[in-house]
Amino acid sequence: xxxxxxxxxxxxxxxxxxxxxxxxxxxxxxxxxxTIRRDFDQxxxxxxxxxxxxxxVVHGVSYELPLRYKTARRASEKQRIARAVADLxxxxxxxxxxxxxxxxxxxxxxxxxxxxxxxxxxxxxxxNALNIATELAVRPQFKIVVTGGxxxxxxxxxxxxxxxxxxxxxxIDLAVLGVVAFDVTHGAAxxxxxxxxxxxxxxxxxxxxxxxxxxxxxGRRAFARICAVGSVDTLVTDTAADEATVGLFEEAGLRVITx
Amino acid sequence: xxxxxxxxxxxxxxxxxxxxxxxxxxxxxxxxxxTIRRDFDQxxxxxxxxxxxxxxVVHGVSYELPLRYKTARRASEKQRIARAVADLxxxxxxxxxxxxxxxxxxxxxxxxxxxxxxxxxxxxxxxNALNIATELAVRPQFKIVVTGGxxxxxxxxxxxxxxxxxxxxxxIDLAVLGVVAFDVTHGAAxxxxxxxxxxxxxxxxxxxxxxxxxxxxxGRRAFARICAVGSVDTLVTDTAADEATVGLFEEAGLRVITx
DNA sequence: CAGCTTTCGAGCAGAATCAAGCATTATCTG
DNA sequence: CAGATAATGCTTGATTCTGCTCGAAAGCTG
Numbered sequence: 032x033x034x035x036x037x038x039x040x041x042x043x044x045x046x047x048x049x050x051x052x053x054x055x056x057x058x059x060x061x062x063x064x065x066t067i068r069r070d071f072d073q074x075x076x077x078x079x080x081x082x083x084x085x086x087x088v089v090h091g092v093s094y095e096l097p098l099r100y101k102t103a104r105r106a107s108e109k110q111r112i113a114r115a116v117a118d119l120x121x122x123x124x125x126x127x128x129x130x131x132x133x134x135x136x137x138x139x140x141x142x143x144x145x146x147x148x149x150x151x152x153x154x155x156x157x158x159n160a161l162n163i164a165t166e167l168a169v170r171p172q173f174k175i176v177v178t179g180g181x182x183x184x185x186x187x188x189x190x191x192x193x194x195x196x197x198x199x200x201x202x203i204d205l206a207v208l209g210v211v212a213f214d215v216t217h218g219a220a221x222x223x224x225x226x227x228x229x230x231x232x233x234x235x236x237x238x239x240x241x242x243x244x245x246x247x248x249x250g251r252r253a254f255a256r257i258c259a260v261g262s263v264d265t266l267v268t269d270t271a272a273d274e275a276t277v278g279l280f281e282e283a284g285l286r287v288i289t290x
Numbered sequence: 291x292x293x294x295x296x297x298x299x300x301x302x303x304x305x306x307x308x309x310x311x312x313x314x315x316x317x318x319x320x321x322x323x324x325t326i327r328r329d330f331d332q333x334x335x336x337x338x339x340x341x342x343x344x345x346x347v348v349h350g351v352s353y354e355l356p357l358r359y360k361t362a363r364r365a366s367e368k369q370r371i372a373r374a375v376a377d378l379x380x381x382x383x384x385x386x387x388x389x390x391x392x393x394x395x396x397x398x399x400x401x402x403x404x405x406x407x408x409x410x411x412x413x414x415x416x417x418n419a420l421n422i423a424t425e426l427a428v429r430p431q432f433k434i435v436v437t438g439g440x441x442x443x444x445x446x447x448x449x450x451x452x453x454x455x456x457x458x459x460x461x462i463d464l465a466v467l468g469v470v471a472f473d474v475t476h477g478a479a480x481x482x483x484x485x486x487x488x489x490x491x492x493x494x495x496x497x498x499x500x501x502x503x504x505x506x507x508x509g510r511r512a513f514a515r516i517c518a519v520g521s522v523d524t525l526v527t528d529t530a531a532d533e534a535t536v537g538l539f540e541e542a543g544l545r546v547i548t549x
Numbered sequence: 550c551a552g553c554t555t556t557c558g559a560g561c562a563g564a565a566t567c568a569a570g571c572a573t574t575a576t577c578t579g
Numbered sequence: 580c581a582g583a584t585a586a587t588g589c590t591t592g593a594t595t596c597t598g599c600t601c602g603a604a605a606g607c608t609g
Contacts, residue, residue, distance in 0.1 A: 033311075033343075033345065035309070077401060077402060078431060139305050161427055164420050165421060166348075168443055169349075170443075175441035176439070176440055177420070179453070179456040180435070181433060184427050184428050
């Protein structure tokens with residue numbers, strides 16, 4: 032087990048339980064206690080946790096794990112969805128991407144699309160997600176426009192009035208929305224209201240809106256509503272989606288793509 | 291198998307799996323481990339992936355191990371300078387960081403400063419550098435404010451009118467300037483005029499301005515001027531700096547710290 | 550406060566990984 | 580075709596990581 036995988040597991044366990052003992056972690060990850068001690072010390076130096084005698088506790092009050100340390104769930108579904116979303120994009124367009132694991136995969140799928148190398152730029156990407164911007168910034172075929180704002184550690188998204196101000200000045204062809212819940216009656220939703228506000232603004236600036244959501248998100252509700260179903264043009268989800276649920280979205284006028 | 295094809299395969303495998311080991315990749319592509327290592331190093335230099343011991347990970351998702359700076363020149367000087375700059379910051383302040391390798395080290399030095407854990411937030415960081423924002427975003431002790439703008443691939447800096455607009459709305463205590471040249475008569479300078487413009491604006495919004503520059507930058511000139519010497523309060527450089535040069539800066543009224 | 554247990558930190562050995570140099574092969578150029 | 584250049588594979592010495600041991604320190608108990 033590599034060190035970064037180990038660190039990721041340690042932080043996941045820590046966030047889950049609030050406190051983690053050296054011996055306990057050593058047993059679960061099947062490495063020696065000395066290694067765990069060294070890991071804890073290094074993570075503590077980076078302020079990712081607080082060292083205690085015998086173990087470690089989470090740092091501060093933040094109990095939500097930053098995206099960076101989460102092991103991706105449903106990774107293959109997300110990648111299939113991402114490829115399908117990437118196919119909806121035409122060369123030369125301006126595409127908006129919100130934050131989240133699915134949209135990050137969309138960014139990667141766009142990066143490896145072979146036909147997007149010509150033109151300058153082949154694609155303009157507008158995003159409020161730091162990780163997406165960082166990953167795509169080195170690709171010469173993309174022009175990356177970042178909204179300003181305050182970074183939300185859990186999702187890497189930039190939020191707040193600064194982001195709203197920047198978004199007010201631009202227009203895009205296609206908005207790709209990563210959501211935590213998407214329901215016919217309650218619409219698309221996020222966990223954080225400031226995040227939802229930025230995402231809503233991005234939708235309003237777009238000609239077409241695509242929701243990228245694996246089937247576990249469908250029919251669910253979440254705290255902060257982004258927009259109504261009527262504002263969305265296309266839904267891309269995986270084949271595990273319930274047929275009845277898909278039917279409801281289609282009745283509501285959406286084009287549904289299952290992959 | 292040509293190098294281009296190999297690089298393409300490597301990146302595809304990496305995107306698919308998130309992490310790729312040297313030996314594993316060597317076996318799959320049927321080349322020697324030495325070649326894979328060289329490929330990884332070259333791709334890492336182009337920021338297409340992040341090198342780890344034993345393999346590589348997708349850029350932006352996993353760690354940049356804080357103690358590994360293979361490509362950075364003058365790494366130890368930069369780290370010493372960075373620590374000294376970090377010591378100029380008091381808890382609770384708002385600090386602005388421009389882009390560049392030296393300022394990235396300053397960000398890391400701030401992250402490991404032990405006395406910055408109390409309060410919420412202990413420090414507000416304003417930056418137009420994507421890599422700095424991404425690295426610091428997961429630290430709960432910081433509030434990260436990102437200027438919007440268009441990403442410059444070479445330096446990860448956000449530039450353009452969107453960045454200017456956001457900076458006009460904020461005020462900071464301390465601006466840390468990474469420069470490519472700093473001369474008594476010609477002032478601080480960057481390679482790109484749009485970058486210089488954003489940096490200039492950041493200085494204007496700050497009460498104190500610190501230039502962090504290793505000794506090779508002193509007495510040099512570069513294309514795009516950021517500001518005059520008189521706008522700078524403190525210069526932090528390494529002990530290899532020429533004494534006469536340092537004297538000139540002190541005569542000009544700067545506080546010079548050599549480490 | 551004394552005695553016991555647990556945990557820590559440092560040092561060491563073995564294994565894995567890396568960097569650099571060199572020989573060989575492939576590719577390009579005129 | 581000859582020479583130059585670049586890429587690849589192999590070898591070697593150095594570095595890093597991991598697990599183990601042992602004395603010291605910290606915490607617990609009575």
